[in-house]
Amino acid sequence: MTAPSNLTGDPTMMLVEASLRTVLTKGIQDATEIDSRYERLWQSIADIVSSGGKRLRPRMVLLAYEALGGRQPQTLAPVAAAHELLHTSLLIHDDIIDRDTSRRGRKNINGLYEAFYQPYHLDQKDRVHYSYSAAILAGDLLLAAAHQLVIESSLNPRQKTTAMRFFSRGIFEVAGGELVDIESTFMPPESSSAIMIARYKTASYSFISPLLSGAALAGASSAQLDHLRLFAESLGVAFQLSDDLLGMFGDEKITGKSTDSDIREGKLTYLIEQYLALTPLESRATFTAAFHNTNASPEDTEALKRDIERSGAREKTMLEIESRAKIAEESLDKLALSKSSHDKFLALIHAAVQRQK
Template sequence: MAPAALHAPPGPADAAELAQAVEDVMAVTEQVLEGFLTERTARARGVAPACGHLWSDLSGQVGGKLVRPRLTVAAYLGLGGSDPRAVAPVAAAQELLHTAMLVHDDLLDHDELRRGRPNVVGATRARLSARGFAARVVDEQAHAAGLLAGDVALASAFRLVGRAPVEPSVRVELVELLAAGIETAVDGELLDVASALLDPEDSQPLLVAELKTADYSCRLPLVTGAVLARVPEARAGLALVGTALGIAFQVADDELGVFGDPQVTGKSVVSDLREGRRTELLRLAYRDADAAGRAVLDAHVGRPDLDEAGAAAVRAVLVDSGALARTREVAARSARLARELAVATLPAPLAEYLGGVVDDLAGRGR
């Protein structure tokens, strides 16, 4: 049962006013984030060149659409919050948490590109290879850099929350939320890694999507905004909205990992197939394909040397088996639930604003 509609303190009068207010506060948030990265990089360079390289490479991975900070700011303002100084560092922390997850996820997936450019591991490899080190040494150093960069990004998320000018009791609650979000994401990441040991049909990609992506990417930022705004009764509704939104986003993102345009997404459309990632798209394909289709999947999915011709054959099975259409139905159903929950539980401007976010994130695979 969805939580009852709440009566929050007065916020923006409509979604347009909220959207403008969000962008105004996001400008402050970006300044906080940029200033923090500059500060920490300068400190690291004073320690040793290697430390400076690590922070510089990590800083290069921060950025993009800043969806998670924007969700925190939107929830805060939409529930009546009004102090940019309070929300900006906490919103920036959501982005550093996201960066940490990306760095570690790339490490686990053996990916060295992110958004079409070298990530921490890739940048470290290029720098050390240019200096003529042996391949084994470069591998070890690059792996260590990815692990340590993710660790320091996690620590930095907590540091930013600690800098927020809020009451100590609120800060403690924010730290608890952040720690719980990391714990849940690790649960999801572990299940994702372990799913490689399962037949695709026996995997649980929607559970992985909820734990690994939806919780820290959507639920945590939204609930954080409610805590900052001191509207505790909004937490339950925002948690449900965030979970549904995050699942829709991840399912759409998995589609882009196979059918997207790399020039637009910055993502390879063969790496997921080479890894044999247990997505809902792949699970449904194995479940519903005929014998000939399954033979194609068995021959190509999970091959490290998969080429575009093999990937095209797999895509044909994903379409012909109906897996692509059914995956889109899953994303659409979750997106619809997110919109309905927002309307039922949140102030109208915030519900309308989040409806636009749902349309943007869940419609990316179309």
Template sequence: MTPLGTVAGVRDFVEANLDDVRATLDRHVERAMLELPSAGADYRDLWASIGDQYLGGKDLRPSLTLAAYAGLGGEDAEAAVPVAAAMEMLHTAMLIHDDLLDGDEVRRGRPNVAGTRRAALATSGLPPAQVESHVLSAALLGGDLALASSYDLISRAKLPAHHRIACLDLITRAIRTTIAGELLDMYGGMVAPEQADSLVVAELKTATYSCIVPLLAGAQLAGGDPTMVSHLEKLGASLGLSFQLVDDDLGVFGDPAVTGKSVLSDLRAGKRTELLRLGFQRADAAGRAVLEASVGDPRLDEDGAARVREVLIASGAREHALRTARQHGRLARRIASERIPAPLSGYLVDLIDSLADRLS
């Protein structure tokens, strides 16, 4: 592995230890499956479906933790890996609960926790209402187990007490902030689409736990000073917003075979994304009529979604939303290059550039 102190060294540290992050998560799930032998097969199956949930992800959150740690002078992988694993387990919890709120049963092209439970009950003979109750319960309890595991991974890590407490505090901050964002997102349906606080929702619901907290956790372990923490917080907020705006675009215009995500679910749910807020704000009367008839319709089909996409393009909403994503990406890049020391600065600039490629 390339010596630390260079961008290549940080990149090698991240890539080499992501396998250990995955192994740590696998061991955690395996241990949890066996710790209550009297709980039965359903408990073990729920843990197994949680383990399947984090397969195939981008590893953004553990990568940011490992990079911030190594890029600011940290060298002890044994200290950083459990914290990075906790960031991925936190992400898993958020995905499970977010899918529950959205009514989605597929994630990354595979059945999620709810979808796995529904498949297991396909031949059970239970009444439909009871099946639904089982499916919802599995998603709720699975997300709760993953949340508890994010704390457990840190509490068992070989860390000095002050680092452990600080990282646990960051997990708490991430959960509380995400819940605030979820509430705004859920209750956004009570206001006109063009009045939704979509960027605030994106920062609260995604940017904090996806970028800010993982970066701050790595910096904490490496002994980053308050000024560095402030810069990383601003960088993480802009990076997270850019990331979410692009994700929202892919949720309408992406290729499900590539993204593993439906291009109908956000439209059917009437999600108040910045893309749709701008669509309602900028569309002419005919275009707005299309949006009002289609967005939020749980029976929306591909033909209806195609008409919505035409309105989002013709009104300039899509281009404006992507322009905002680029602006936040550029701001994150500028902070990385001007305020963050080497070698972390170089790693983050390369990462931001690679994420920007999703816009092309």
């Protein structure tokens, strides 16, 4: 298990990586005492966590902590690492929900286990079921490990309670957002709001929880936390809408994910909401043929993408992203941070809405 190369030279982030290695190594060692098959699961988990990534959520914990006056960032390394484990846990569970077998161009946990179970005399349905079962356990183990990192950190009891409060709230909100997102695929479109889903499914744990955790542990005031919350909510929604665009119009070689899966799964994204609002019923032939149709052909999904583009839905989504980013910038200004910290937050906005993967 090695640190991603983009972390070289960042002392606090290297401590985050050390925290991750410690908890994963211990998991592997303890699992060995139970059964070699359990060790295999932990090794698969460790490989996924150590496979790279931007470590965006740990960076946000540390960014907010230092920007709001924190002076001992090294003490927050376990908390920052816990947010990375939460992120990976949720990705594992999300892949099960989406019935995906790969992420970032490589097999995920259930993809690995589906291949591992191939030699056994199982029909396809059972093989998928058992591989999903292993992945559910992997996600659950990472949730437990994330809590363990905070509990065993050097923070004082009051700080641990603060960290756990934001951490647990993030889990609570993302579960609600995930449920509504799932049900939006088969319930009437008007029963859900893509913006609301983005707020709770993405912004909650990816932006609000890590930023507010770091700020609160630095001793931020209630007013500062309010401004930061609006910043995080706005940027989190913009991030998700950008992700929706990449999920349909991105480069699969860069994103490592199919640009047809959201269509076939029937994901009610903001992009789709805008398409439906802009397109009369009688002009939705390509939508009817491809959307929420797991057997839709590549030709059907490409035809729908072209219609979405022509409808103006993509442009409307881009405008909404710009609007949310502007709200984030206005909230940032109210925090009255140092120029250095302000510039780092501006870079975060840019990274969230201008990304390619």
